[in-house]
Amino acid sequence: MKPNDVILQSVTKVAVVIIFTFSVYLFMNGHHNPGGGFIGGLSTAAAIVLLYLAFDIEKVRENIRIDFKKLTAIGVLLAVCTGLGGVVFGKEFLTQAFGYFELPVFGETELTSALIFDTGVALAVIGTAVNIILSISEDR
Amino acid sequence: MNGITEIITAIFILIGSVISLLAAVGLVRLPDVYTRSHAASKSSTLGVLCVLTGTLLFFLMSDGYFSIRLILGIFFVFLTAPVAAHVICRAAYRNNAPVADTMVEDELKEYYELHPDYKKKSVVVEETTVQVED
Secondary structure, eight states, rough: OOOHHHHHHHHHHHHHHHHHHHHHHHHHHTSSSSOOOOHHHHHHHHHHHHHHHOOOOOHHHHHHHHOOOHHHHHHHHHHHHHHHHHHHSSSOOOOOOEEEETTTEEEEEEEHHHHHHHHHHHHHHHHHHHHHHHHHHHHO | OHHHHHHHHHHHHHHHHHHHHHHHHHHHHOSSSHHHHHHHHHHHHHHHHHHHHHHHHHHHHHTTOOOOHHHHHHHHHHHHHHHHHHHHHHHHHHHOOOTTTOOOHHHHHHHHHSSSTOSSSSSOOOOOOOOOOO
16 A cells, blocks of 8 residues: 655645745846755755655656766766867856846846856756655665 | 834734744753743744744835735744644654653554554664675
């Protein structure tokens, strides 16, 4: 007989939405406020681990079809490519560029290449953290 | 900043910290897992909520800054703390945690006797076979 986890599972469904929203908030505000790629990635990984705790590992793996080892590699690749972008334009490695753009919804927004680097950091952190938890929890 | 702001926020934070202190006293004084969880979950949740509300009101009235993070924190604590207490209590009951002798009736016991697979009978070390890799 399966254990009855209704309360834990239904609260997890609400809480995970809040945690994902808050981690996106932390990630996007890293330039001017406390936050950034590392802590945004870690809180995203915490939400994924909460999903693994409340539901089966197999069930989550069916619904989030991401290979977290590949996600780590993509993150590192993204960070290195952002650094190489400075070299392409004749500057030093990891030179960042920024500019102000008119976006349709947000109005005038400051976009920097540091955001892409931060995305790489966040993906690498998510991949590493979830991968560690999964490899500890799995039976041989 | 005027005096009323300080008085209101000070009252909120004082109430919150006193309730948290009561939760800690209940955690020390009460006899078993379930009564301790009853003290710790409810009153510490209310204490944290009072402190967060006081902080929210302080920044709202003194700086005019409405912190959405504090609202989110209040909602999140209110949502998750009772569930954590529920999960801890159920894990304790399934593992036959000792109950205080003031307990009169155990209604949940009949349910678990109907469905014996739910509850561990006692602490039994399961036989495990260790496979040695070649």
